[in-house]
Amino acid sequence: MPKLARLNEEAAPRRPRRAKLSLVGVLGEILVTAGVLVLLFLGWQVWLNDIIVGAQQTTAANELAEKWDDAPATSAPAATATPDPAVEAPVPPVDPGEPVIAARPATAESFANLIVPRLGADYRRPIAEGVGFNVLNNRTTGVGHYPQTQMPGEVGNFAIAAHRTTYGAPFHDINTLLVGDNIYVETADGWYQYVYRGTEYVRPTGVGVLEPVPQTAGMAATDRVITLTSCHPYFSSAERVIAYGVFETWFPRAGGPPAEIATLVEAGAN
Amino acid sequence: MYAALWRLLPGPLWVRIITAIVVVVAVLAALVVWVFPLVNELFVPPEVTVGE
Numbered sequence: 001m002p003k004l005a006r007l008n009e010e011a012a013p014r015r016p017r018r019a020k021l022s023l024v025g026v027l028g029e030i031l032v033t034a035g036v037l038v039l040l041f042l043g044w045q046v047w048l049n050d051i052i053v054g055a056q057q058t059t060a061a062n063e064l065a066e067k068w069d070d071a072p073a074t075s076a077p078a079a080t081a082t083p084d085p086a087v088e089a090p091v092p093p094v095d096p097g098e099p100v101i102a103a104r105p106a107t108a109e110s111f112a113n114l115i116v117p118r119l120g121a122d123y124r125r126p127i128a129e130g131v132g133f134n135v136l137n138n139r140t141t142g143v144g145h146y147p148q149t150q151m152p153g154e155v156g157n158f159a160i161a162a163h164r165t166t167y168g169a170p171f172h173d174i175n176t177l178l179v180g181d182n183i184y185v186e187t188a189d190g191w192y193q194y195v196y197r198g199t200e201y202v203r204p205t206g207v208g209v210l211e212p213v214p215q216t217a218g219m220a221a222t223d224r225v226i227t228l229t230s231c232h233p234y235f236s237s238a239e240r241v242i243a244y245g246v247f248e249t250w251f252p253r254a255g256g257p258p259a260e261i262a263t264l265v266e267a268g269a270n
Numbered sequence: 271m272y273a274a275l276w277r278l279l280p281g282p283l284w285v286r287i288i289t290a291i292v293v294v295v296a297v298l299a300a301l302v303v304w305v306f307p308l309v310n311e312l313f314v315p316p317e318v319t320v321g322e
Contacts, residue, residue, distance in 0.1 A: 021274055041301075044301075049306070166315050206320050210320065229320055230318045231317060237317040
């Protein structure tokens with residue numbers, strides 16, 4: 001049977017040939033691996049890491065709020081009337097009076113939380129003093145306060161900055177704000193409610209947005225505004241997106257959080 | 271290269287499959303926890319502040 005013998009002969013050398021590593025084959029596999037790694041890194045950088053860091057920033061914000069609950073600020077106004085524990089009456093919509101202005105925090109110190117329901121039902125990020133990368137590129141802060149601008153509730157401009165992409169991207173969806181949306185700034189003293197009014201796009205040198213009256217240098221402020229700055233477009237430093245809000249009212253911590261964010265504040269405390 | 275690595279894995283087919291999955295998951299975890307954050311330091315994030 002010469003035919004069968006020849007078949008066996010051909011089949012035999014197959015195994016050792018497959019075991020050989022060819023230079024081109026290895027090179028090709030390394031290149032494919034490198035390509036996959038680059039794609040994985042991009043997915044991590046623009047999507048996965050923002051979710052991870054965003055959650056860490058929210059955790060830090062919740063811990064901050066817990067600290068304030070445990071030790072109320074000394075600057076908080078004394079309760080005018082001690083509530084009778086026997087009568088569990090709903091808090092009437094009383095005028096909370098002039099908002100308490102907190103003392104200026106130290107650089108890089110977390111002194112407030114930003115709560116914006118439009119940006120997510122559990123959106124709560126810490127605000128720290130200063131707009132350096134030590135604050136903005138940070139897993140426990142993320143939002144920075146321009147030190148030359150005013151404090152929450154103060155007459156003038158409370159201006160803050162945060163990333164729109166990478167490092168938790170606190171302002172990723174800043175362009176989705178709608179007129180009338182509430183922007184809450186939570187501090188040891190309570191919750192300052194601002195109402196979103198509008199957005200503008202400026203050049204990176206547009207420091208006018210930080211004026212006590214935005215874009216109006218030298219004018220004495222009579223209103224309390226909040227200014228949010230971030231980069232525009234996504235992943236670019238070409239322009240800045242600026243969102244403005246106007247102060248509406250404030251809620252002293254003793255009186256509890258406003259209804260819109262009560263669920264978030266309670267969930268964060270657990 | 272991957273074919274050679276596959277042949278290095280011991281045991282029957284199902285053990286090899288499980289080993290391979292564990293190795294791949296371990297590599298991905300190492301990338302996310304250590305390698306990617308280090309590589310990320312090489313990137314300059316976009317500026318988000320206004321200034322002169």
